[in-house]
Amino acid sequence: MIRTIDLHDVQGVVVKAYGRHGFPKARYVVFRVTDGGAGRRFVQALAQMITTSAPWGPHGSATDGTAAPRATVNVAFTYHGLRELGVPRASLQSFPDEFAMGMRDRRDILGDDGVSAPEHWDPVWQQDDQVHILVWINGRDDAAVAERYASIRALLDRLGNGVVQCSGHRGPSGRELPYQDASAVYVDGEPTAREHFGYTDGISNPFFKGALSHEDNVIGGGKPTGMAPETRAGWEPLETGEFLLGHKDEASEYPEAPIPSLLAMNGTFMVLRKLHENTASFDAYLERAGRDVPGGKEELAAKFAGRWRNGAPITTYPTEKEAVELGAQWQKAKLAIAKAETRGEREAAKRIFAEYNARFVAFDYNKDLAGGRCPVGAHVRRTNPRGSLEFGKTGAFDTPGAIDNRRRILRRGMPYGESQRDRGDDGDHGVMFMAINASIRRQFEFVQQQWITYGNDFNLANDKDPLTGNHGRNAEGAPDGRMVIEADERDPRPPVFCGGMPRFVETRGGDYFFIPGLCALRMIGAGTIDPT
Numbered sequence: 001m002i003r004t005i006d007l008h009d010v011q012g013v014v015v016k017a018y019g020r021h022g023f024p025k026a027r028y029v030v031f032r033v034t035d036g037g038a039g040r041r042f043v044q045a046l047a048q049m050i051t052t053s054a055p056w057g058p059h060g061s062a063t064d065g066t067a068a069p070r071a072t073v074n075v076a077f078t079y080h081g082l083r084e085l086g087v088p089r090a091s092l093q094s095f096p097d098e099f100a101m102g103m104r105d106r107r108d109i110l111g112d113d114g115v116s117a118p119e120h121w122d123p124v125w126q127q128d129d130q131v132h133i134l135v136w137i138n139g140r141d142d143a144a145v146a147e148r149y150a151s152i153r154a155l156l157d158r159l160g161n162g163v164v165q166c167s168g169h170r171g172p173s174g175r176e177l178p179y180q181d182a183s184a185v186y187v188d189g190e191p192t193a194r195e196h197f198g199y200t201d202g203i204s205n206p207f208f209k210g211a212l213s214h215e216d217n218v219i220g221g222g223k224p225t226g227m228a229p230e231t232r233a234g235w236e237p238l239e240t241g242e243f244l245l246g247h248k249d250e251a252s253e254y255p256e257a258p259i260p261s262l263l264a265m266n267g268t269f270m271v272l273r274k275l276h277e278n279t280a281s282f283d284a285y286l287e288r289a290g291r292d293v294p295g296g297k298e299e300l301a302a303k304f305a306g307r308w309r310n311g312a313p314i315t316t317y318p319t320e321k322e323a324v325e326l327g328a329q330w331q332k333a334k335l336a337i338a339k340a341e342t343r344g345e346r347e348a349a350k351r352i353f354a355e356y357n358a359r360f361v362a363f364d365y366n367k368d369l370a371g372g373r374c375p376v377g378a379h380v381r382r383t384n385p386r387g388s389l390e391f392g393k394t395g396a397f398d399t400p401g402a403i404d405n406r407r408r409i410l411r412r413g414m415p416y417g418e419s420q421r422d423r424g425d426d427g428d429h430g431v432m433f434m435a436i437n438a439s440i441r442r443q444f445e446f447v448q449q450q451w452i453t454y455g456n457d458f459n460l461a462n463d464k465d466p467l468t469g470n471h472g473r474n475a476e477g478a479p480d481g482r483m484v485i486e487a488d489e490r491d492p493r494p495p496v497f498c499g500g501m502p503r504f505v506e507t508r509g510g511d512y513f514f515i516p517g518l519c520a521l522r523m524i525g526a527g528t529i530d531p532t
Contacts, residue, residue, distance in 0.1 A: 004240055005210040005247065007053040009266045009517045013074045013136075013412055014243065014436055015053035015212050017202060023072060023138035024184035024191035025145045026414045028272075028432060029152065030124060030166045031133040033084040036527075038162020039132070040085055044525035045155045046135065049073045049148075052518060055212055071139035071148040075521070076270055076513035078102060081132030085524055087263075090531035094258040095514070098441045099269060103511045104128055109445055111453040111470035116507035122274065123176060124168030125509030131166060134272065134513055138414075149179070170508065172417070172428045180274070182416040182432045193311075196277045196419040196429045197467070197504075198301070200311035204361045204384075206408045208238040210247075216354055220361025223250075224387040224401040230362040243410055243438055244268055250405050255438040258514075259531045263524075266517030268436055271444045273510035274416075275468075276430040279423045281502045289498050293485070295320055300498075303485050304466040306378030315374035316363045318488075330356040364388065372488030376458045379467045382451045384408065389457060407451075409443050410436035430508065440512055460484070471503045479503070 007015065018026075033039035051072035077085070079100045083092055098106060104118050105128070112118065118126060125131065135152060139145035156163055169180040184191035195201045207213055207221030215232070222235035229235070241249030245257040246265035257264035290297030298320050302308045306315070312323035333353040340346035365381065365388035368374055374381055381388070387401030399405070417429030437443035450457060452465040463482055464471055471481025481501030487494055516524060523529050 005053075005244060005266060007055065007210075007212070009519055010053040010244065011074045011515050011517070012051035012053050012072055013270075013434070014268060014410065014515065016072075017205060017412060018072055018138035019184060019191075019193070019202065019414055021056075021068075023140055024186075024414075025139045025142055026136060026182040026432070027139075027145050027149055028134065028136045028169075028180040028182065029149070029178075030131045031135070032130055032164045032166050033081060033132045033162070034164060035162030036084055036086045038159050040525050040527050042133075042155060042159055042163045042525075043075075043085065043521065046073070046075050046152070047518065047521050047525055049151070050075060050518060050521065053212065070141075070144040071137055073135065073137055073148060073152070074515070076134045076515045077524075078131055078134075078511055078513060080129045082514065082524070084132055086527050087524065087529055088531050091258050091260070091263060091529055094531070096256050096269075096439070096441060098445060099512050099514065101512075102128065103271065103273070106445065106512075109449050110507075111448065111464075112507045113470060114472065115503065116470060121507065121509035122168055122170040124166050125274070125511065126168075131511055133163075134511075145181075170428070180416065180432065182414040185415050185420075195415050195431055196279050196417070197282055198309045199305055199307065200309065201415075201431075202411060203307070203311045206238050206243070206410055207235075208243055209240045210244075211237075216358070219358050220363070223399075223405045224364055226387075226400045229364045229366075230358065234362070234364075238405060238408060241438055242406070242408060242443075243436060245438055249438060250402075260529065263516070263520045263529055263531075265520065267520055268438055268515050269440050270513045270515050271433075271435040271437075271440060271510065272413075272513060273433045273435075274430065274508040275433050276428075276506045276508045277419070278425040278502065278504050278506065279419050279427070279429065280425045282504045283423055285501060285504075292496050292498075294493060300485075303375050303378060303496075304483070306374045306380035311360050313360065313363050313374070313380075314378075315365055315368045316359070318373045326356070326359060330360075333357075370489070371486040372490065375483070375485050377455060377460050377463055377466065377483050379465055382455075382458065382465050383447055385451075385458075407443055407447050408437075409447065412436060430505075433510075436515070466498070466501065466504075468505045469503075471501050 056068035137145050137148045167178045169177045171177040185194045193200045193202055204220050207218045218235045218237055222237050225234055225236055227233040239250050240247035241255050245267050249255050286297035286300055290300045293300045302314045307313055308323035310327040312326045317323045333356045336349040340349045364386045385404045389403050412434035413432045415431050419429040435444045452468055455461055455463040466483045474480040479500050479502035483498040485496040
Protein backbone atom coordinates (compact mmCIF):
# COMPACT_ATOMS: atom_id res chain seq x y z
CA MET A 1 0.00 0.00 0.00
CA ILE A 2 1.24 3.49 -0.84
CA ARG A 3 1.23 5.67 2.25
CA THR A 4 0.18 9.25 1.77
CA ILE A 5 0.74 10.35 5.35
CA ASP A 6 3.67 10.49 7.75
CA LEU A 7 2.51 7.98 10.35
CA HIS A 8 5.22 9.13 12.76
CA ASP A 9 3.54 12.56 12.82
CA VAL A 10 0.01 11.25 13.43
CA GLN A 11 -1.13 10.40 16.95
CA GLY A 12 -1.78 6.69 17.31
CA VAL A 13 -5.47 6.87 18.19
CA VAL A 14 -6.26 8.07 14.66
CA VAL A 15 -5.04 4.94 12.91
CA LYS A 16 -5.12 2.34 15.69
CA ALA A 17 -8.26 1.18 17.45
CA TYR A 18 -6.34 0.25 20.59
CA GLY A 19 -8.90 -2.21 21.90
CA ARG A 20 -8.38 -4.32 18.79
CA HIS A 21 -4.61 -4.22 19.30
CA GLY A 22 -4.63 -5.84 22.74
CA PHE A 23 -5.16 -2.78 24.97
CA PRO A 24 -8.38 -3.57 26.87
CA LYS A 25 -7.86 -1.03 29.68
CA ALA A 26 -8.02 2.77 29.54
CA ARG A 27 -7.87 5.88 31.72
CA TYR A 28 -9.01 9.40 30.80
CA VAL A 29 -7.42 12.30 32.69
CA VAL A 30 -8.22 15.99 32.21
CA PHE A 31 -6.21 19.04 33.23
CA ARG A 32 -6.73 22.76 33.65
CA VAL A 33 -3.95 25.21 32.79
CA THR A 34 -3.57 28.10 35.23
CA ASP A 35 -0.18 29.30 33.97
CA GLY A 36 0.64 29.27 30.26
CA GLY A 37 4.37 28.77 30.74
CA ALA A 38 3.89 25.78 33.02
CA GLY A 39 1.27 24.42 30.65
CA ARG A 40 3.66 24.58 27.71
CA ARG A 41 6.39 22.83 29.70
CA PHE A 42 3.87 20.11 30.55
CA VAL A 43 3.02 19.72 26.86
CA GLN A 44 6.71 19.58 25.92
CA ALA A 45 7.27 16.75 28.40
CA LEU A 46 4.12 14.91 27.26
CA ALA A 47 5.26 15.09 23.64
CA GLN A 48 8.07 12.67 24.51
CA MET A 49 5.53 10.09 25.68
CA ILE A 50 2.98 10.27 22.85
CA THR A 51 2.20 7.11 20.90
CA THR A 52 2.23 7.65 17.13
CA SER A 53 0.52 5.80 14.30
CA ALA A 54 3.79 4.23 13.15
CA PRO A 55 3.34 0.47 12.70
CA TRP A 56 4.32 -2.03 15.35
CA GLY A 57 6.21 -5.15 14.49
CA PRO A 58 5.03 -8.68 15.32
CA HIS A 59 5.40 -9.82 18.91
CA GLY A 60 6.41 -6.32 20.01
CA SER A 61 9.48 -6.08 17.77
CA ALA A 62 10.43 -2.79 16.13
CA THR A 63 9.20 -1.92 12.64
CA ASP A 64 9.93 1.52 11.23
CA GLY A 65 11.75 2.12 14.52
CA THR A 66 8.65 1.59 16.70
CA ALA A 67 8.06 -1.26 19.16
CA ALA A 68 4.67 -2.11 20.61
CA PRO A 69 4.39 -0.58 24.12
CA ARG A 70 2.64 -1.90 27.22
CA ALA A 71 0.63 1.31 27.34
CA THR A 72 -0.17 4.10 24.90
CA VAL A 73 -0.56 7.82 25.56
CA ASN A 74 -2.37 10.42 23.47
CA VAL A 75 -3.28 14.05 24.10
CA ALA A 76 -5.87 16.54 22.86
CA PHE A 77 -6.90 20.12 23.64
CA THR A 78 -10.11 22.10 23.93
CA TYR A 79 -10.34 25.56 22.37
CA HIS A 80 -9.98 27.11 25.82
CA GLY A 81 -6.94 24.97 26.45
CA LEU A 82 -5.18 26.19 23.32
CA ARG A 83 -5.96 29.75 24.36
CA GLU A 84 -4.49 29.24 27.83
CA LEU A 85 -1.38 27.66 26.31
CA GLY A 86 -0.70 30.85 24.37
CA VAL A 87 -1.77 29.90 20.86
CA PRO A 88 -1.96 33.26 18.99
CA ARG A 89 -5.37 34.88 18.55
CA ALA A 90 -5.19 34.71 14.75
CA SER A 91 -4.72 30.94 14.95
CA LEU A 92 -7.51 30.55 17.51
CA GLN A 93 -9.91 32.51 15.32
CA SER A 94 -9.13 30.26 12.37
CA PHE A 95 -10.51 27.16 14.10
CA PRO A 96 -14.06 26.05 13.13
CA ASP A 97 -16.84 27.71 15.12
CA GLU A 98 -18.24 24.47 16.52
CA PHE A 99 -14.88 23.57 18.03
CA ALA A 100 -14.53 27.01 19.58
CA MET A 101 -18.03 26.77 21.07
CA GLY A 102 -17.50 23.31 22.56
CA MET A 103 -19.94 20.47 23.09
CA ARG A 104 -21.86 22.10 25.94
CA ASP A 105 -22.90 25.05 23.76
CA ARG A 106 -23.88 22.71 20.91
CA ARG A 107 -26.27 20.73 23.12
CA ASP A 108 -29.39 21.73 21.18
CA ILE A 109 -27.87 20.41 17.95
CA LEU A 110 -26.81 17.18 19.66
CA GLY A 111 -30.10 16.52 21.42
CA ASP A 112 -28.56 16.74 24.89
CA ASP A 113 -31.81 17.60 26.67
CA GLY A 114 -33.77 16.29 29.63
CA VAL A 115 -31.67 13.83 31.63
CA SER A 116 -28.84 14.35 29.12
CA ALA A 117 -28.67 18.12 29.64
CA PRO A 118 -25.35 19.58 30.86
CA GLU A 119 -26.67 20.26 34.36
CA HIS A 120 -26.86 16.48 34.83
CA TRP A 121 -23.35 15.77 33.55
CA ASP A 122 -20.46 14.68 35.73
CA PRO A 123 -19.18 17.72 37.68
CA VAL A 124 -15.90 17.81 35.77
CA TRP A 125 -17.77 18.49 32.51
CA GLN A 126 -20.35 20.97 33.80
CA GLN A 127 -18.31 24.16 33.54
CA ASP A 128 -17.61 25.74 30.17
CA ASP A 129 -13.94 26.57 30.72
CA GLN A 130 -12.69 23.92 33.13
CA VAL A 131 -11.19 21.24 30.88
CA HIS A 132 -8.16 22.32 28.83
CA ILE A 133 -6.12 19.18 28.19
CA LEU A 134 -7.24 15.57 27.83
CA VAL A 135 -4.70 12.78 28.21
CA TRP A 136 -5.80 9.20 27.81
CA ILE A 137 -3.92 6.00 28.40
CA ASN A 138 -4.66 2.59 26.90
CA GLY A 139 -2.93 -0.38 28.47
CA ARG A 140 -2.49 -4.11 28.15
CA ASP A 141 -3.55 -4.44 31.77
CA ASP A 142 -4.36 -2.33 34.83
CA ALA A 143 -0.75 -2.31 35.96
CA ALA A 144 0.46 -0.87 32.65
CA VAL A 145 -2.14 1.91 32.86
CA ALA A 146 -1.25 2.70 36.46
CA GLU A 147 2.46 2.83 35.66
CA ARG A 148 1.98 5.26 32.78
CA TYR A 149 -0.41 7.36 34.83
CA ALA A 150 2.19 7.58 37.61
CA SER A 151 4.76 8.89 35.13
CA ILE A 152 2.35 11.62 34.03
CA ARG A 153 1.63 12.55 37.62
CA ALA A 154 5.40 12.79 38.15
CA LEU A 155 5.51 15.43 35.40
CA LEU A 156 2.99 17.50 37.32
CA ASP A 157 4.95 17.16 40.54
CA ARG A 158 8.10 18.43 38.84
CA LEU A 159 6.22 21.40 37.37
CA GLY A 160 4.82 22.53 40.71
CA ASN A 161 1.94 24.93 40.07
CA GLY A 162 0.45 25.88 36.74
CA VAL A 163 -1.36 22.70 35.64
CA VAL A 164 -4.12 21.20 37.79
CA GLN A 165 -5.65 17.77 37.40
CA CYS A 166 -9.44 18.10 37.36
CA SER A 167 -11.48 15.83 39.59
CA GLY A 168 -15.24 15.27 39.40
CA HIS A 169 -15.60 12.14 37.26
CA ARG A 170 -18.66 10.39 38.62
CA GLY A 171 -17.98 6.81 39.64
CA PRO A 172 -19.87 4.00 41.40
CA SER A 173 -22.35 5.16 44.06
CA GLY A 174 -21.92 8.74 42.87
CA ARG A 175 -18.33 9.05 44.14
CA GLU A 176 -16.25 11.74 42.45
CA LEU A 177 -12.94 10.45 41.11
CA PRO A 178 -9.75 12.13 39.78
CA TYR A 179 -9.96 10.27 36.46
CA GLN A 180 -12.29 8.13 34.38
CA ASP A 181 -11.32 4.48 34.06
CA ALA A 182 -12.62 2.26 31.28
CA SER A 183 -12.29 -1.39 30.40
CA ALA A 184 -13.38 -3.93 27.87
CA VAL A 185 -16.25 -6.11 29.08
CA TYR A 186 -14.75 -9.37 30.32
CA VAL A 187 -16.47 -12.75 29.95
CA ASP A 188 -14.95 -15.81 31.62
CA GLY A 189 -11.84 -13.78 32.34
CA GLU A 190 -11.25 -12.76 28.72
CA PRO A 191 -11.79 -9.28 27.20
CA THR A 192 -14.53 -9.06 24.58
CA ALA A 193 -15.70 -6.48 22.06
CA ARG A 194 -19.12 -6.24 23.72
CA GLU A 195 -20.73 -3.19 25.26
CA HIS A 196 -23.22 -3.23 28.13
CA PHE A 197 -26.35 -3.86 26.02
CA GLY A 198 -24.63 -7.02 24.81
CA TYR A 199 -23.83 -5.99 21.25
CA THR A 200 -20.44 -6.68 19.69
CA ASP A 201 -19.05 -3.20 19.05
CA GLY A 202 -16.45 -1.66 16.77
CA ILE A 203 -16.95 -4.16 13.94
CA SER A 204 -16.68 -1.77 11.02
CA ASN A 205 -14.57 1.39 10.96
CA PRO A 206 -13.73 3.56 7.96
CA PHE A 207 -10.81 2.50 5.77
CA PHE A 208 -8.97 5.49 4.34
CA LYS A 209 -5.92 6.08 2.18
CA GLY A 210 -2.71 5.81 4.16
CA ALA A 211 -4.19 3.79 7.04
CA LEU A 212 -2.28 0.83 8.45
CA SER A 213 -5.05 -1.74 8.04
CA HIS A 214 -4.71 -4.59 5.58
CA GLU A 215 -6.14 -3.73 2.16
CA ASP A 216 -8.92 -6.31 2.61
CA ASN A 217 -10.38 -3.97 5.23
CA VAL A 218 -11.57 -1.77 2.39
CA ILE A 219 -14.47 -4.24 2.14
CA GLY A 220 -17.19 -2.66 4.24
CA GLY A 221 -14.81 -0.02 5.58
CA GLY A 222 -14.36 1.95 2.39
CA LYS A 223 -16.92 3.64 0.17
CA PRO A 224 -19.28 1.60 -2.04
CA THR A 225 -18.67 1.53 -5.79
CA GLY A 226 -21.89 -0.16 -6.84
CA MET A 227 -20.09 -3.41 -7.67
CA ALA A 228 -20.38 -6.66 -5.70
CA PRO A 229 -20.14 -5.64 -2.01
CA GLU A 230 -18.46 -8.91 -1.00
CA THR A 231 -15.37 -8.14 -3.11
CA ARG A 232 -12.70 -5.45 -3.17
CA ALA A 233 -14.23 -4.24 -6.44
CA GLY A 234 -17.27 -3.20 -4.43
CA TRP A 235 -15.31 -0.72 -2.32
CA GLU A 236 -12.68 1.99 -2.55
CA PRO A 237 -10.70 3.65 0.25
CA LEU A 238 -12.06 6.92 1.59
CA GLU A 239 -9.91 10.00 1.08
CA THR A 240 -7.46 10.77 3.89
CA GLY A 241 -8.83 14.30 4.32
CA GLU A 242 -12.06 12.95 5.76
CA PHE A 243 -10.09 12.17 8.91
CA LEU A 244 -6.81 14.12 8.80
CA LEU A 245 -6.27 17.83 8.20
CA GLY A 246 -3.84 18.85 5.48
CA HIS A 247 -5.04 16.15 3.06
CA LYS A 248 -7.73 16.19 0.35
CA ASP A 249 -11.17 14.91 1.28
CA GLU A 250 -14.00 13.31 -0.72
CA ALA A 251 -14.78 16.66 -2.35
CA SER A 252 -11.14 16.91 -3.54
CA GLU A 253 -10.77 19.87 -1.19
CA TYR A 254 -8.69 20.48 1.90
CA PRO A 255 -10.94 20.52 5.00
CA GLU A 256 -11.33 23.69 7.03
CA ALA A 257 -8.28 23.94 9.25
CA PRO A 258 -6.45 26.39 11.53
CA ILE A 259 -3.45 28.45 10.51
CA PRO A 260 -0.54 28.13 10.08
CA SER A 261 -0.62 24.94 8.02
CA LEU A 262 1.93 23.26 10.30
CA LEU A 263 -0.52 23.60 13.21
CA ALA A 264 -3.15 21.72 11.24
CA MET A 265 -1.04 19.18 9.35
CA ASN A 266 -1.83 15.59 10.35
CA GLY A 267 -4.13 16.81 13.12
CA THR A 268 -7.82 16.15 13.50
CA PHE A 269 -10.83 16.82 15.71
CA MET A 270 -12.33 14.50 18.29
CA VAL A 271 -15.65 14.35 20.06
CA LEU A 272 -15.54 12.72 23.49
CA ARG A 273 -18.87 11.72 25.04
CA LYS A 274 -19.47 9.81 28.23
CA LEU A 275 -22.63 7.86 27.47
CA HIS A 276 -24.48 6.09 30.28
CA GLU A 277 -26.47 2.98 29.30
CA ASN A 278 -29.81 2.32 30.99
CA THR A 279 -29.44 -1.45 30.93
CA ALA A 280 -32.49 -2.19 33.12
CA SER A 281 -34.78 -0.17 30.86
CA PHE A 282 -33.29 -1.81 27.79
CA ASP A 283 -33.71 -5.34 29.15
CA ALA A 284 -37.27 -4.65 30.31
CA TYR A 285 -38.32 -3.13 26.99
CA LEU A 286 -36.93 -6.08 25.03
CA GLU A 287 -38.85 -8.48 27.29
CA ARG A 288 -42.09 -6.53 26.91
CA ALA A 289 -42.01 -5.51 23.24
CA GLY A 290 -40.25 -8.69 22.16
CA ARG A 291 -43.52 -10.56 22.68
CA ASP A 292 -44.83 -8.90 19.51
CA VAL A 293 -41.91 -10.09 17.40
CA PRO A 294 -41.89 -13.71 16.17
CA GLY A 295 -38.19 -14.07 16.98
CA GLY A 296 -38.68 -12.67 20.46
CA LYS A 297 -36.41 -10.26 22.26
CA GLU A 298 -33.25 -11.29 20.38
CA GLU A 299 -34.82 -10.49 17.03
CA LEU A 300 -36.09 -7.19 18.41
CA ALA A 301 -32.59 -6.35 19.67
CA ALA A 302 -31.26 -7.14 16.20
CA LYS A 303 -33.89 -4.95 14.55
CA PHE A 304 -32.96 -2.06 16.84
CA ALA A 305 -29.27 -2.30 15.99
CA GLY A 306 -29.32 -3.65 12.44
CA ARG A 307 -27.03 -6.44 13.67
CA TRP A 308 -27.52 -9.48 15.85
CA ARG A 309 -25.77 -9.17 19.16
CA ASN A 310 -22.83 -11.20 17.83
CA GLY A 311 -22.42 -8.62 15.06
CA ALA A 312 -23.91 -10.52 12.10
CA PRO A 313 -25.78 -8.05 9.81
CA ILE A 314 -29.49 -8.74 9.85
CA THR A 315 -29.93 -7.68 6.20
CA THR A 316 -27.93 -10.73 5.03
CA TYR A 317 -28.50 -13.03 8.03
CA PRO A 318 -32.22 -12.51 8.77
CA THR A 319 -32.60 -15.28 11.35
CA GLU A 320 -30.90 -15.83 14.69
CA LYS A 321 -29.97 -19.37 13.61
CA GLU A 322 -28.04 -18.05 10.61
CA ALA A 323 -26.29 -15.44 12.78
CA VAL A 324 -25.27 -18.06 15.36
CA GLU A 325 -23.92 -20.33 12.61
CA LEU A 326 -21.83 -17.48 11.18
CA GLY A 327 -20.45 -16.74 14.63
CA ALA A 328 -19.51 -20.39 15.13
CA GLN A 329 -17.77 -20.55 11.75
CA TRP A 330 -15.90 -17.33 12.51
CA GLN A 331 -14.73 -18.67 15.88
CA LYS A 332 -13.67 -21.99 14.33
CA ALA A 333 -11.66 -20.17 11.66
CA LYS A 334 -10.00 -18.00 14.30
CA LEU A 335 -8.98 -21.05 16.35
CA ALA A 336 -7.57 -22.71 13.21
CA ILE A 337 -5.01 -19.89 12.91
CA ALA A 338 -3.79 -20.53 16.45
CA LYS A 339 -3.56 -24.29 15.85
CA ALA A 340 -1.70 -24.04 12.53
CA GLU A 341 1.72 -25.68 12.76
CA THR A 342 3.35 -24.49 9.55
CA ARG A 343 3.51 -21.17 7.75
CA GLY A 344 1.49 -22.58 4.86
CA GLU A 345 -1.23 -23.84 7.18
CA ARG A 346 -1.30 -20.50 8.95
CA GLU A 347 -1.66 -18.51 5.73
CA ALA A 348 -4.44 -20.78 4.51
CA ALA A 349 -6.23 -20.44 7.84
CA LYS A 350 -5.90 -16.66 7.67
CA ARG A 351 -7.52 -16.60 4.23
CA ILE A 352 -10.47 -18.62 5.48
CA PHE A 353 -10.78 -16.41 8.55
CA ALA A 354 -10.70 -13.27 6.36
CA GLU A 355 -13.57 -14.69 4.32
CA TYR A 356 -15.74 -15.19 7.38
CA ASN A 357 -14.65 -11.88 8.87
CA ALA A 358 -15.74 -10.07 5.71
CA ARG A 359 -19.26 -11.43 6.05
CA PHE A 360 -19.78 -9.15 9.04
CA VAL A 361 -19.02 -6.02 6.98
CA ALA A 362 -19.36 -6.89 3.26
CA PHE A 363 -22.95 -5.83 2.69
CA ASP A 364 -25.15 -2.98 1.55
CA TYR A 365 -28.90 -2.37 1.54
CA ASN A 366 -29.49 -2.41 -2.21
CA LYS A 367 -31.66 -5.54 -1.93
CA ASP A 368 -33.35 -4.30 1.23
CA LEU A 369 -34.24 -0.69 0.42
CA ALA A 370 -37.69 -0.96 2.02
CA GLY A 371 -36.23 -2.22 5.30
CA GLY A 372 -37.95 -5.60 5.36
CA ARG A 373 -34.92 -7.29 6.88
CA CYS A 374 -32.94 -4.43 8.39
CA PRO A 375 -35.34 -1.65 9.40
CA VAL A 376 -34.66 1.69 7.75
CA GLY A 377 -34.46 3.19 11.24
CA ALA A 378 -31.99 0.67 12.69
CA HIS A 379 -28.94 2.16 14.42
CA VAL A 380 -26.18 0.95 12.08
CA ARG A 381 -28.25 1.84 9.01
CA ARG A 382 -28.89 5.37 10.23
CA THR A 383 -25.26 6.02 11.13
CA ASN A 384 -23.88 4.54 7.87
CA PRO A 385 -26.55 4.12 5.16
CA ARG A 386 -24.03 2.43 2.82
CA GLY A 387 -25.37 4.16 -0.26
CA SER A 388 -29.04 3.30 0.41
CA LEU A 389 -30.27 6.91 0.51
CA GLU A 390 -30.64 6.91 -3.28
CA PHE A 391 -33.83 4.88 -2.65
CA GLY A 392 -33.53 2.54 -5.60
CA LYS A 393 -32.37 4.96 -8.29
CA THR A 394 -30.05 2.38 -9.82
CA GLY A 395 -27.44 3.91 -12.10
CA ALA A 396 -28.43 7.48 -11.24
CA PHE A 397 -25.21 8.14 -9.38
CA ASP A 398 -21.63 7.60 -10.49
CA THR A 399 -20.64 7.52 -6.82
CA PRO A 400 -23.21 5.54 -4.81
CA GLY A 401 -22.98 6.59 -1.19
CA ALA A 402 -21.60 10.05 -1.98
CA ILE A 403 -23.97 11.49 0.62
CA ASP A 404 -22.86 9.29 3.48
CA ASN A 405 -19.19 9.10 2.43
CA ARG A 406 -18.94 12.69 3.70
CA ARG A 407 -20.43 11.72 7.07
CA ARG A 408 -18.13 8.88 8.12
CA ILE A 409 -16.36 8.97 11.48
CA LEU A 410 -13.65 6.91 13.14
CA ARG A 411 -15.10 5.37 16.29
CA ARG A 412 -12.77 4.85 19.22
CA GLY A 413 -13.27 4.60 22.97
CA MET A 414 -14.19 1.82 25.37
CA PRO A 415 -16.88 0.69 27.82
CA TYR A 416 -16.68 1.87 31.40
CA GLY A 417 -18.16 0.40 34.56
CA GLU A 418 -19.61 -3.03 35.27
CA SER A 419 -23.09 -4.26 34.38
CA GLN A 420 -22.99 -8.04 34.47
CA ARG A 421 -23.91 -8.26 38.16
CA ASP A 422 -25.96 -5.06 38.48
CA ARG A 423 -28.20 -4.28 35.50
CA GLY A 424 -29.90 -1.30 37.16
CA ASP A 425 -30.30 2.02 35.37
CA ASP A 426 -28.71 3.78 38.33
CA GLY A 427 -25.46 1.82 37.99
CA ASP A 428 -22.24 3.29 36.65
CA HIS A 429 -21.80 1.74 33.22
CA GLY A 430 -21.73 2.94 29.65
CA VAL A 431 -19.31 3.86 26.87
CA MET A 432 -16.56 6.45 26.63
CA PHE A 433 -17.37 7.26 23.02
CA MET A 434 -14.78 8.96 20.82
CA ALA A 435 -15.52 10.18 17.28
CA ILE A 436 -12.58 11.30 15.14
CA ASN A 437 -13.24 13.38 12.04
CA ALA A 438 -11.81 16.27 10.06
CA SER A 439 -15.03 18.27 10.51
CA ILE A 440 -17.11 17.96 13.67
CA ARG A 441 -19.94 19.90 12.04
CA ARG A 442 -20.10 18.03 8.72
CA GLN A 443 -19.48 14.58 10.12
CA PHE A 444 -20.32 13.93 13.78
CA GLU A 445 -22.86 16.72 14.30
CA PHE A 446 -24.65 15.96 11.04
CA VAL A 447 -25.03 12.27 11.90
CA GLN A 448 -26.06 13.05 15.48
CA GLN A 449 -28.63 15.69 14.54
CA GLN A 450 -29.99 14.64 11.14
CA TRP A 451 -29.74 10.85 11.26
CA ILE A 452 -29.92 9.94 14.96
CA THR A 453 -32.18 12.65 16.40
CA TYR A 454 -34.30 13.24 13.27
CA GLY A 455 -35.46 10.76 10.65
CA ASN A 456 -36.35 12.95 7.68
CA ASP A 457 -33.62 11.58 5.39
CA PHE A 458 -35.05 8.10 5.94
CA ASN A 459 -38.69 9.17 5.49
CA LEU A 460 -39.19 8.52 9.21
CA ALA A 461 -40.34 12.02 10.24
CA ASN A 462 -39.27 12.64 13.86
CA ASP A 463 -38.67 9.01 14.82
CA LYS A 464 -35.30 8.80 16.53
CA ASP A 465 -32.54 6.23 16.56
CA PRO A 466 -33.98 3.42 18.74
CA LEU A 467 -30.77 2.83 20.69
CA THR A 468 -29.12 6.25 21.04
CA GLY A 469 -31.95 8.67 20.27
CA ASN A 470 -33.08 11.21 22.88
CA HIS A 471 -36.54 9.73 23.34
CA GLY A 472 -38.82 12.06 25.27
CA ARG A 473 -42.00 11.79 27.31
CA ASN A 474 -45.63 12.61 26.55
CA ALA A 475 -47.91 14.98 28.44
CA GLU A 476 -48.60 12.30 31.05
CA GLY A 477 -44.87 11.81 31.65
CA ALA A 478 -44.68 8.39 29.99
CA PRO A 479 -41.89 7.48 27.51
CA ASP A 480 -42.96 8.17 23.94
CA GLY A 481 -40.10 6.89 21.78
CA ARG A 482 -41.21 4.87 18.77
CA MET A 483 -39.93 2.77 15.89
CA VAL A 484 -41.51 1.02 12.93
CA ILE A 485 -40.17 -2.40 12.01
CA GLU A 486 -41.15 -2.69 8.37
CA ALA A 487 -42.73 -5.82 6.94
CA ASP A 488 -40.66 -7.98 4.63
CA GLU A 489 -42.27 -8.75 1.27
CA ARG A 490 -40.62 -12.18 1.49
CA ASP A 491 -42.36 -12.85 4.82
CA PRO A 492 -46.12 -12.85 5.57
CA ARG A 493 -45.62 -11.24 8.99
CA PRO A 494 -47.08 -7.72 9.36
CA PRO A 495 -45.01 -4.70 10.43
CA VAL A 496 -44.39 -4.15 14.13
CA PHE A 497 -44.94 -0.78 15.77
CA CYS A 498 -42.80 -0.20 18.84
CA GLY A 499 -44.09 2.57 21.11
CA GLY A 500 -43.50 3.84 24.62
CA MET A 501 -39.76 3.51 24.14
CA PRO A 502 -37.68 5.09 26.96
CA ARG A 503 -34.30 6.76 26.56
CA PHE A 504 -31.75 3.98 26.65
CA VAL A 505 -28.61 6.16 26.48
CA GLU A 506 -27.90 9.36 28.45
CA THR A 507 -25.07 11.84 27.98
CA ARG A 508 -22.97 12.30 31.11
CA GLY A 509 -20.37 14.72 29.76
CA GLY A 510 -17.61 15.33 27.26
CA ASP A 511 -16.31 18.03 24.95
CA TYR A 512 -14.79 18.82 21.55
CA PHE A 513 -11.02 18.39 21.19
CA PHE A 514 -8.22 19.08 18.72
CA ILE A 515 -5.69 16.25 18.30
CA PRO A 516 -2.55 17.83 16.86
CA GLY A 517 0.12 16.04 14.89
CA LEU A 518 3.45 15.52 16.64
CA CYS A 519 5.11 18.48 14.92
CA ALA A 520 2.23 20.76 15.91
CA LEU A 521 2.28 19.37 19.45
CA ARG A 522 5.92 20.33 19.84
CA MET A 523 5.15 23.79 18.44
CA ILE A 524 2.37 24.26 21.00
CA GLY A 525 4.75 23.21 23.77
CA ALA A 526 7.50 25.50 22.56
CA GLY A 527 5.15 28.44 22.01
CA THR A 528 6.44 28.89 18.45
CA ILE A 529 3.19 28.98 16.48
CA ASP A 530 3.28 31.89 14.03
CA PRO A 531 0.07 32.45 12.02
CA THR A 532 1.54 35.25 9.87
